[in-house]
Amino acid sequence: MNIPMLDLVGQYKAIKKEIDQAITDVLESGAYIMGPQVRQFEEHIEEFLQVEHAIGVASGSDALVLSLHALGIGPGDKVIVPTFTFFATASAVSRMDATPVFVDIDPENYNLDLDQVENILKTQQDIKAIIPVHLFGLPVDMQRLMDLAEDYHVYIIEDACQAIGAELSLTSDEVSSFTAKAGAIGNSGCFSFFPSKNLGGFGDGGMVVTNDDHLAEKIRMLRVHGSKPKYYHSIIGYNSRLDAIQAAILDVKLHYLNEWNQKRRQVAAVYNETFQAAALQNRLKWPQVVPGHIFHQYVIEIDGRDELAEHLKANGIANAVYYPLPLHLQECFADLNYKEGDLPRAEQACKRVLALPIDPGLTEEQIKYIAKTVIDFIQR
Numbered sequence: 001m002n003i004p005m006l007d008l009v010g011q012y013k014a015i016k017k018e019i020d021q022a023i024t025d026v027l028e029s030g031a032y033i034m035g036p037q038v039r040q041f042e043e044h045i046e047e048f049l050q051v052e053h054a055i056g057v058a059s060g061s062d063a064l065v066l067s068l069h070a071l072g073i074g075p076g077d078k079v080i081v082p083t084f085t086f087f088a089t090a091s092a093v094s095r096m097d098a099t100p101v102f103v104d105i106d107p108e109n110y111n112l113d114l115d116q117v118e119n120i121l122k123t124q125q126d127i128k129a130i131i132p133v134h135l136f137g138l139p140v141d142m143q144r145l146m147d148l149a150e151d152y153h154v155y156i157i158e159d160a161c162q163a164i165g166a167e168l169s170l171t172s173d174e175v176s177s178f179t180a181k182a183g184a185i186g187n188s189g190c191f192s193f194f195p196s197k198n199l200g201g202f203g204d205g206g207m208v209v210t211n212d213d214h215l216a217e218k219i220r221m222l223r224v225h226g227s228k229p230k231y232y233h234s235i236i237g238y239n240s241r242l243d244a245i246q247a248a249i250l251d252v253k254l255h256y257l258n259e260w261n262q263k264r265r266q267v268a269a270v271y272n273e274t275f276q277a278a279a280l281q282n283r284l285k286w287p288q289v290v291p292g293h294i295f296h297q298y299v300i301e302i303d304g305r306d307e308l309a310e311h312l313k314a315n316g317i318a319n320a321v322y323y324p325l326p327l328h329l330q331e332c333f334a335d336l337n338y339k340e341g342d343l344p345r346a347e348q349a350c351k352r353v354l355a356l357p358i359d360p361g362l363t364e365e366q367i368k369y370i371a372k373t374v375i376d377f378i379q380r
C-alpha cells in the first residue's frame with residue numbers, strides 16, 4: 001500500500017466538473033482581483049459561521065497580522081500565544097513589533113493551558129490580546145477564555161486556521177446553551193485556505209471574520225493598502241486580498257466541508273476503535289473523538305516516535321510531525337530569553353507526537369492497515 005497524508009488530487013478529481021466550471025467563470029469574467037466571486041464566497045462564509053463580516057485576505061498568516069494591526073497592537077504590547085502551534089501564530093505578533101508571551105499546552109488536548117493564561121493575566125502588565133489556536137481542529141474552551149478576556153480587558157484573536165467548521169457549546173446570560181463555530185466567538189477569527197487545510201484552495205488564501213463593524217471596516221481597508229475610497233489612504237496597509245480564482249474554488253468546496261469533516265471524524269473513530277481493541281493505553285496516546293472536533297490532524301503520542309515514523313514510511317504510510325520544535329525555543333525568538341525546560345509539556349509533546357493520514361476518503365481497510373502497522377511496531 002502507498003497511503004499519503006491527504007489525497008488532494010483525488011479530491012479535485014471527485015468534484016472536477018464543478019471546480020473547472022468555477023475557474024472558467026472567473027477567467028471569462030475578467031474580474032481577477034476582488035471580483036464578485038470573492039464577495040460571494042465571503043457571504044457564504046458569513047452564513048456558514050454565523051458572523052456579520054467575512055473579509056478575504058491573502059493567507060491565514062495575513063489574517064492574523066491584519067487582525068492585530070486593526071486592533072492597534074504594537075510596540076510595548078504583549079500578546080499571549082501557545083508555544084505549540086504553527087509559527088505564524090507568534091510571528092504575526094512580532095511583525096507588529098509587539099512581544100509574544102508563550103504558554104504551555106494542556107497535556108490532555110494540546111491546546112493552550114488556560115490556568116497558565118490566567119496566571120499570566122494576573123501577574124504581567126501590558127497584555128493586550130490572546131491568540132488561542134484551535135489546534136488540530138479541536139476548539140479551545142472559549143467559554144472560559146472569553147470570561148478571562150472580559151475580566152482582564154484583553155482582545156481575543158482566534159487562530160482558527162486549522163478549525164473551519166469546528167463547533168463548541170457556550171452559554172450566555174440570554175441563552176442557557178448554544179452552539180458556535182470556532183473563529184466566530186472572539187474579537188476576530190482567522191482562517192487559512194492553505195491547500196492541506198480542511199477547506200483548502202489551490203494556492204494560498206485566508207479570511208478574517210468578526211462581528212465588530214468598526215474592526216471589519218478597518219480590515220477591509222488594510223487589505224487594500226489602507227485605502228478608502230480607492231487612491232485615498234488615511235492609513236498605511238498591505239496588499240492582501242483573497243485571489244478571485246481561489247475564492248471561486250473554495251466556494252465550490254464549502255458545500256462539501258461538513259461532509260468531509262464528518263468523514264474525518266469517522267476515520268478518527270476507526271483508528272481509535274482499533275487502538276482500543278489492542279489495549280495499548282499504556283504505550284500509546286490517541287485523541288478523543290468529541291463532537292465539535294474536525295480532525296484537521298489525527299495526532300498520536302508515543303515513545304520512540306522517530307522510529308515509528310520510519311517504520312510507517314517503510315510500510316508505505318505517510319506521516320508528519322506537527323511540530324518538532326516549540327516556538328519559545330526557535331532561534332528567531334532567542335532574544336525573548338526562553339530556555340529549554342521553561343514550557344516542558346510542549347517540549348515533551350514535540351518529541352512524541354506523530355500525525356497519521358487523515359484523508360476523508362480513506363477506506364476502512366486502509367485505516368486498519370495503518371493502525372495495525374502502529375500496533376505491530378509497539379508489540380514487536
Ligand SMILES: Cc1ncc(COP(=O)(O)O)c(C=O)c1O
Pocket residue numbers: 059060061062085086088089133159161162191192193194204205206
Ligand atoms: C495554526 C495556524 N496558524 C496560522 C497558519 C497560517 O496560515 P497560512 O499558511 O495560510 O498563512 C496556519 C497554517 O499554515 C496554521 O496552521
